[in-house]
Amino acid sequence: MVALVVFANPSFFFLLLLLPLVWFFRRYRKEEPFFLPFASQWVGTERKGPINKLPVVCCYLAFVLFIIALARPQEEKGKIPIRKEGYDIVLVLDISGSMLAEDYEIDQKMVSRLDVVLDVVKAFLDKRVNDRIGLVAFAGRAYTVCPLTFDHQWIKRKIDQLQAGAIEDGTAIGDALSLALSRLEGKKESEARHKIGSFLILLTDGANNCGNLLPLEAAQLAARSSIPVFAIGAGLSGEVTMPVLDEERRKIGSQTVISEVDEELLRKIAQLTGGEYFRATDSNAILSAFQAIDAKKKIPFEPIVVTKKEELFPIFLVLGLFFWFLAFLISKRI
Structure with missing residues (x-):
């Protein structure tokens, strides 16, 4: 030719x-x-x-x-499709020590909550190629893992480095939501791209027990900015198996602990901001929650060629x- x-x-x-x-x-x-x-x-x-x-x-x-x-x-x-419209999304992931609880089953093998969550998140990234996505992780404090970016491969590499219990333990949901909101509001729009909207995805397996800002106060900030929060409560409630790790974070045994998910709080956060709450007690439910969010916030038009x-x-x-x-x-x- x-x-x-x-x-x-x-x-x-x-x-x-x-x-x-x-x-x-x-x-x-x-x-x-x-x-x-x-x-x-x-x-x-x-x-x-x-x-x-x-x-x-x-x-x-x-x-x-x-x-x-x-x-x-x-x-x-040749021709290539390009979409200039999309969402700004910040994932807010709980990496507290309780995320190591092994109460999810895949192929008849018990795996930790964090392992399942991170695999589902990476699959979610593959579906959102037109969106800028950021990542905030939290336990006893919150920090930005990735700012908003189109480089989803870079986010995946950062996700692979996340470890539950790597920072001071606790569940600072309010601080994490506040930091995620600042990531969205601090990103100015490029003239070359029109933003459809912004939203947060909060995934946690616990109840708020530390931090400077209460979760509902952070939810009110999100509501005033018209940013919905999709909340996912992960893991089983009650007795769960928790691995025991040595100083080098190698598993040397296991123990039984009590797990508690504050479903009422997560549901209020979702309702207050115009989002939705999902209960994910197994690996399939985690996947279904992300699929539901993906379907609800899908871009409905064809790409520009x-x-x-x-x-x-x-x-x-x-x-x-x-x-x-x-x-x-x-x-x-x-």
């Missing part, structure tokens, strides 16, 4: 009209045209023979190549410089 070449700035081809003027000045003027290189070679001369015309021919050719470069030739490489192009002007620029330099070399030898 023959490649299609287009020009981004075709108006520069009008400069080709200067060539007849250059020819006129060379032929009918006896004084050296100072605006041309190697002026003595461009003035009419009594020397005859093809070799004496080579510098002039090379300069003409260089001039044409420079004009083509200015016109920016581009080779079309643009043509991918490769710039070819460097080729013509280099060729023009080559013939320009060649004209100089030849003029010095004849």
